[in-house]
Amino acid sequence: MFSRILTSALFAGAAAGLIVALLQLVFVQPVLLHAELYESGELVHFGAEAVTAHPELPGMFSDLTRDGLSVVFTMLTYTGYALVLVALMSLAEAQGHPVDGRTGVLWGLAGFIAFHLAPGFTLAPEVPGVAAADVFARQIWWWATVAAAGVAMWLIAFGGNIVSYLVAAVLLMAPHLIGAPEPDVFTGPVPTEIGALFAARAFGVGLVAWVLLGSFAGYFWQSEGKRVEAAA
Numbered sequence: 001m002f003s004r005i006l007t008s009a010l011f012a013g014a015a016a017g018l019i020v021a022l023l024q025l026v027f028v029q030p031v032l033l034h035a036e037l038y039e040s041g042e043l044v045h046f047g048a049e050a051v052t053a054h055p056e057l058p059g060m061f062s063d064l065t066r067d068g069l070s071v072v073f074t075m076l077t078y079t080g081y082a083l084v085l086v087a088l089m090s091l092a093e094a095q096g097h098p099v100d101g102r103t104g105v106l107w108g109l110a111g112f113i114a115f116h117l118a119p120g121f122t123l124a125p126e127v128p129g130v131a132a133a134d135v136f137a138r139q140i141w142w143w144a145t146v147a148a149a150g151v152a153m154w155l156i157a158f159g160g161n162i163v164s165y166l167v168a169a170v171l172l173m174a175p176h177l178i179g180a181p182e183p184d185v186f187t188g189p190v191p192t193e194i195g196a197l198f199a200a201r202a203f204g205v206g207l208v209a210w211v212l213l214g215s216f217a218g219y220f221w222q223s224e225g226k227r228v229e230a231a232a
Helices: 002-039 064-094 101-120 135-158 162-178 192-231
Strands: none
Touching (some): 002 064, 135 162
């Protein structure tokens, strides 16, 4: 069982992570590089003359070290996510719920909600240079929100009764009713348009990432199961 989980997660995480890394380099990294120009003071937006919204930015893989490490770490990150996802899939299958590439899409959507949408609803993705609360406090709130949303997704999928759905609704709402840590004042040199674009693209790429991860994980989990049965 452990070998099946590990193999499925490695293949799914590496495949999804590679695709996601390329999507991030194309769609997300240019927004970050643009924001860094304001963070460093190379561009000034507020209280200055109007500046172009389309500055000259480095192309993809112009910095091989930075971009290469981004690809590697993204693949490692999604392999870690895949380990969690496949382990949960094994529990679901043991309870009689089928898992394959098609149902894996639903698992991916649940993962996106738990890891991206739920925490991002109150603690949105941020570009460099914006005001933010204490990192440790935000990390605690983020992990608590992810855990609550993950349990809620499981209850919605497998609870099967009104009590489970009510508990799931409470778990989804509670972190946001409590509220995420917020900065004392709002500061930052980056135009709001860049921040909004970054948040939108982070969510968009995250959605694609988790749908791919769920589908790949379900597919490889099923394939490994058939291989193990054939070898037995």
